[in-house]
Amino acid sequence: MNKVDFLTRRNFIKGLGATGVAFAAPGMANAIVADDNIHWDDQVEMAIIGSGFAGLAAGIEATKHGCKAVTIYEKMAVYGGNSAINGGLFAAPNTPLQQQKGIQDSVDIMVADQLKSGRGVADEKLLRHIASHARDALQMTIDAGAEYYPYLQQLGGHSVPRTYQTKVSCGAGITQPLVNECRKLGVKLQNRSKFEGFILGKDAAVIGIRIRYPYYFEDENSGKLLHIRASKGVLMATGGFAQNVNLRMAQDPTLTAEVGCTNAKGATGEGMLEMFRLGAIPVHLAYIQSGPWASPDEGGFGYVSNYAIFNFPHSIAVNCLTGKRFMNEIADRKTRADAELACRDSAGKPLPPIMITSYAHAKEHPTCENVLKYGVGWKFDDLQSIAKRFNIPLQPLQQQVDEYNAYVKDGEDKQFGKSMAKAKGMYIQAPYTVVRLWPKVHYCQGGVQVNANAEVLDSNTGKAIKGLYAAGEVCGGIHGVSRLGSCSIPECMVMGMTAARSILGA
Incomplete structure (x- = not known):
């Protein structure tokens, strides 16, 4: 109906x-x-559901354009959502740091990288919009107090180094400064506030929301229902659904409860489902990305993820059954995750591969210390010890290391075509550090369809649902089959900022 x-x-x-x-x-x-x-329990100009990158950026942008009553509603007890525990990696083209280091990049190059990763079904218009404004979003984080290392990383699938890393090596290095900036500007933040549904006007426009407050996660009877009037618009910035096992299994039956997940517990997708009930267009729900840098030896995102992301360019990933490399270590996420999942023992059971790095290079990343301290990575003095620990045939392993070091010397990877630019002079030499790799469910490419104004589109008419906007992982179709690492933060922030301007007509 x-x-x-x-x-x-x-x-x-x-x-x-x-x-x-x-x-x-x-x-x-x-x-x-x-x-x-109707009795309205509260009235705001702009209601934002979710306090991650998208919601916080929208709150800041709205106040800068004169909005006087903005409230951000967060379901959980703490602010930041899934954004606070992500990797803190921010990709942007044409940045001052790129210019300083002589790196040639552009919006066109970044979009081309993403389209390739998206395998023909990414939304070029939205990717271009995001890449064109990524520097503005990056500057917003810096102005709020976010701190980044003075180097750029080249993550898998990116053709040039363009990724910043927060000094705390996680998204909290951005969300906490943004929360503080919101408070400074007068944006109201309210936690333990679960979104329960939309309130529509007589013309079917979204004019408000229902909030359960105070809500205690997984106690669906906690709190009471409040009716909140939103005179200018509602922004849904509720994130993905990776923690909703039933929903993700409906898209991909292999993603059972036994498959690990890097997301916060609150990433269950209710906001997205409510938009579908309202008539929003579902896009690409089956494209659920797993992180190839995750470890089976720790829960959630953990320490290994950022460690591996940093070290992949100058490391080798080895199949324990063969002692040989099996992939380009900086290919896009799907390519690497699929390659890792193919690593099996003779009985077909999962056999997590290992990543070998020279300790001299691994220790340059701040998480190396914790990787070793908490036993999710190990230090070895020779290849014999590595082979014995992981039951790897020694001779093929030694041959592989020698072969790879020749690629480092020549600047050409003849096995998998890996770019050796970030591996120049960085040989695999003792002592070594080793971590195990196995993908974890990380990001949902699917969600509701939006346009370049962050308006949610109606499945019946193809037009915008009046009063309803969305930004961040709750949106679908932007990245296609596979999202490049470090592109979610610019997407969330740019589309959050875009939504704020659209709502206010700025």
């Missing part, structure tokens, strides 16, 4: 509106239509 159909039934259901609202049709059970006598 479309919006027009159920709105014509308002007189029939008006008798249900003792609280000033009438519930919509069964397919939209959590959406309600406001009657004239």
Whole structure:
């Protein structure tokens, strides 16, 4: 039943509106239509659901454009959502640091890299919009107090170094400064506030939201329902659904509860589902990305992830069954994750591969110390010890190391075509550090379809749903089959900033 159909039934259901609202049709059970006598518990100009990169950037941008009443509602007890525990890696083209280091980059080059990774189904218009404004978003984080290392990384699938790394090696190095900036500007933040549904006006526009407050995660009876009026618009910045095992298995049956996940517990997708009930277009839900840099020896994102991301360019990934490399260590995420998942023992059971790095190079990354301290990585004095520990045939392993070091010397990887630019002079030599690799569910490419104004599109009309905007991982179709690492933060922030401007007509 479309919006027009159920709105014509308002007189029939008006008798249900003792609280000033009438519930919509069964397919939209959590959406309600406001009657004239509805009691609003609070009124804001702009309501933002989710306090990650997208929501925080939107709050800051809205206040800069004159919005006087912005509230960010966060489901969990702490702010930052999944963004706070991500890798803190930010990709942007044409940055001052690139110029300082003589790196030639452009919006066109960055978009071309992403389109290649997206395997023909990424949204070029949105990718170009994001890349064109990534520097502005990066500057917003710096202005708020985020600190980055004075070097750039070249992550898998990127043709040049363009990725900044926060000094704390996680997304909290960005979300915490943004939270502080929001408070400084007068943006209201309210935690333990679970989004329960939309409130629609007589013309089917989104005019408000229902919030359960105070909400205690997984206690669905906690708190009470509040009706919040949003006079200018509602921004959904609720993130992905990687922790919703039933939903992700509906898209990919192999992603069972036994498959690890890097996401925060609150990444369960309710906001996305409510937009679908309202008529939003679902896009690419089956494209769920696993991180090839994750470790089976620790939970969540852990220490190994950023360690591996930093060290992949000058390390080798080895199949323990053969003692040989099996992939380009800086290929895009899907290529590497698929290659890792193919590493099996003679019985077909998972056999996590290892990554070997010279300790002299590995220790340059700040997480190396914790990787070794907490036993999720190991230091070895010779290849014999590595072979014995992981039951690897020694002779092929020694041959592989010698062969790879020849590639370092010549500047050409004849096995997998890996770019050796970031490996120049960085030989695999003792002592070594080793971590195990196995993909974890990390990012959902699928979600609701939005346009370049961050407006949510209606599946019936193809037009924008009035009053409703979305930004960040809750949106789908932007990256296609596989997202390049370090491109989620610019996407979230640019689209959050875009939504704020669209809502305010700025």
